[in-house]
Amino acid sequence: MQATIPVEHTDPINSRILEVSEDMISGFCREPFQDIARKSGVELEVVLERIRAMLDAGVIRRVRQTLLATKLAHGALTAWKVPADKLEAAFDFMFQQDPFSGHVVTRSTDREVSGSAYRLWTTLKVPQGESLEEHADVLLRLTGAEEYKLMPANGIFSLGVGHVRRKSMEPGAKADAPATMTTTATVELEPEEWNVLLALKEELSADEICENPWDKRAEIAGVSLDEFFRIAEILDGKKVIGRFSTFLEHAKPSSTGVRVTRFNGLFHWAVPDGMQQVAGSEIGRHDILTHCYWREGGPEFGNVNIMAVLHGTEKDRVLEHKAAIDKHLVDVGIPVNYTNVFWGGRSEIKPSEISPIVYREWHDKHRA
Numbered sequence: 001m002q003a004t005i006p007v008e009h010t011d012p013i014n015s016r017i018l019e020v021s022e023d024m025i026s027g028f029c030r031e032p033f034q035d036i037a038r039k040s041g042v043e044l045e046v047v048l049e050r051i052r053a054m055l056d057a058g059v060i061r062r063v064r065q066t067l068l069a070t071k072l073a074h075g076a077l078t079a080w081k082v083p084a085d086k087l088e089a090a091f092d093f094m095f096q097q098d099p100f101s102g103h104v105v106t107r108s109t110d111r112e113v114s115g116s117a118y119r120l121w122t123t124l125k126v127p128q129g130e131s132l133e134e135h136a137d138v139l140l141r142l143t144g145a146e147e148y149k150l151m152p153a154n155g156i157f158s159l160g161v162g163h164v165r166r167k168s169m170e171p172g173a174k175a176d177a178p179a180t181m182t183t184t185a186t187v188e189l190e191p192e193e194w195n196v197l198l199a200l201k202e203e204l205s206a207d208e209i210c211e212n213p214w215d216k217r218a219e220i221a222g223v224s225l226d227e228f229f230r231i232a233e234i235l236d237g238k239k240v241i242g243r244f245s246t247f248l249e250h251a252k253p254s255s256t257g258v259r260v261t262r263f264n265g266l267f268h269w270a271v272p273d274g275m276q277q278v279a280g281s282e283i284g285r286h287d288i289l290t291h292c293y294w295r296e297g298g299p300e301f302g303n304v305n306i307m308a309v310l311h312g313t314e315k316d317r318v319l320e321h322k323a324a325i326d327k328h329l330v331d332v333g334i335p336v337n338y339t340n341v342f343w344g345g346r347s348e349i350k351p352s353e354i355s356p357i358v359y360r361e362w363h364d365k366h367r368a
Helices: 013-020 032-040 043-059 082-096 132-144 192-202 215-221 224-237 276-284 315-331 354-363
Strands: 060-067 074-083 099-107 120-129 147-151 152-161 241-248 265-269 293-294 307-313 337-348
Touching: 013 032, 013 043, 013 241, 032 043, 043 060, 043 241, 074 132, 074 152, 082 099, 082 120, 082 132, 082 337, 120 132, 120 354, 132 147, 152 276, 192 215, 192 224, 215 224, 224 241, 265 315, 276 293, 276 307, 276 315, 307 315, 315 337
Parallel strands: none
Antiparallel strands: 060 241, 074 120, 074 147, 099 120, 099 337, 152 293, 265 307, 265 337, 293 307
């Protein structure tokens, strides 16, 4: 009888694989699974078998080449004020019916603070040349939301969701140097580059989790494999390629009740105007953070301007990590005028669409 393949992220071999495959394969790789095998020290055949099994069991949500969508589309973190009796329906619409809303999450605060009435949060992207406000206005009408606040990123200091490798990190663990800020200026692509990019970005099916996952994508793009690689590497050089990643289902328990994380904290800091870049660099150097951005929250959110996300299994531990970051800011002489935590509740994630064609079709369908 064939032995059952372990699928939980806590299995020692799976953990070794996931510590690499979640967010340590940067840019475009011709042989991503071979890279995972080399870096994890797990044989390629086992890597492929385990990732397929975890995907089939729902422990891994998707396997895909990510893009730096901030370079390809206009985007913003968007907070929505929605009447309580419409919140769940608005959540469902954003997740199920709007391809331009990526991460959809409800959030709450431990006490009534600036912005706590904004319970629904989404990441919103629209194709280059289109208007975030126009799209948000349509969503406002369709969902019955009362207000929204667009908070585009002025700079990115940290981006990489490696839940398994972060589980054992101690509060205060940080890089030797401050994080480098990445800008969000959009990049123009040639038609042949868009063609390969759109074929590259879709989720891998189970049968594409193999030694040569890009063969079928080159066929979809209608080019040879060598040409596919050539253009993909040009895209990588233009800094529009993110990482090759296995995305864990971190918001819900597995079929056996095992959770990757339980708490998702969106941290807000308000630092003096003019200190956003240095503050973001000092906050973003903390390894525990999966995201760290310079975003202007405005008066609706106490004029916060640095936002970061941290995931953990224990709320007190999440707060210990935040306390360590707060202490570091004091140590390096960066004043904080205000800080707070917005806790994540219901959460769904999907890649945001960036196609101009899909955008026009969607707006034609939902025109008032």
